[in-house]
Amino acid sequence: MPTYQNQQSLPKEKLKVNTIIHLALLVGQLLFAIVAFSITENKGINVKYTGDPFLFVVPFMAISCFVLSTFMYKQQLALAVNKETVSDKLMAYQTAMIVRCALLQGSSLFGIVTYLISGNLFFLLISAAIILYFITIRPTKDSVATDLNLSYDEKAELD
Numbered sequence: 001m002p003t004y005q006n007q008q009s010l011p012k013e014k015l016k017v018n019t020i021i022h023l024a025l026l027v028g029q030l031l032f033a034i035v036a037f038s039i040t041e042n043k044g045i046n047v048k049y050t051g052d053p054f055l056f057v058v059p060f061m062a063i064s065c066f067v068l069s070t071f072m073y074k075q076q077l078a079l080a081v082n083k084e085t086v087s088d089k090l091m092a093y094q095t096a097m098i099v100r101c102a103l104l105q106g107s108s109l110f111g112i113v114t115y116l117i118s119g120n121l122f123f124l125l126i127s128a129a130i131i132l133y134f135i136t137i138r139p140t141k142d143s144v145a146t147d148l149n150l151s152y153d154e155k156a157e158l159d
Contacts (some may be wrong), residue, residue: 011157013091018139026138029108031050031112033124036112037137042119054114058123062130065107073100081149086157089148097139104134 001110037043049055076095080092113119145155 004073009022010092011086012159014087014094015139015141015158016142018094019091021098022101025105026131026134029105029112029127029134032109033112033127033131036116037124040119041118043121044119045121045125046073047122051059052118052120054118055120057089058111058114058126061110062107062126065103066130066133069100069103072103073097075145086150088153090144093144093148099139101134104130106139107135141158 001081008094047055076092076096076099080089080096083089083092108127108130111123111130115123115127141155144150145158150158
């Protein structure tokens with residue numbers, strides 16, 4: 001039976017928590033998009049400017065949040081790499097991942113709400129693109145080890 005020092009969980013458990021957080025945020029976006037799509041009556045794609053400011057705001061927000069999330073993630077990873085223990089590195093990684101996911105999820109939810117209000121599928125497609133990217137950034141053992149530049153011994157702690 002593993003002993004827990006200072007009430008810290010094992011690195012393997014922290015990695016599992018990161019995966020669960022990511023999955024929960026992903027499922028929330030997917031369910032909201034599905035519900036929004038199913039309850040919206042007048043659907044269609046309209047990319048012509050008809051005075052709707054959201055035609056510019058939603059793509060701008062999506063791009064801005066993508067760039068900002070990537071920048072902040074890399075900035076926080078640089079701090080995480082310098083931590084002493086694998087557990088500390090994983091806690092810093094979790095913070096970086098949550099910030100990254102929150103920014104992406106925020107812009108995705110904004111696109112879904114805008115679609116819900118307008119019925120313009122263009123906004124839902126932008127959210128779908130964010131969700132697809134969101135799927136690709138799922139924290140796996142290998143991606144976490146690579147992002148944190150873990151040594152062979154540190155990688156072994158994740159098993």
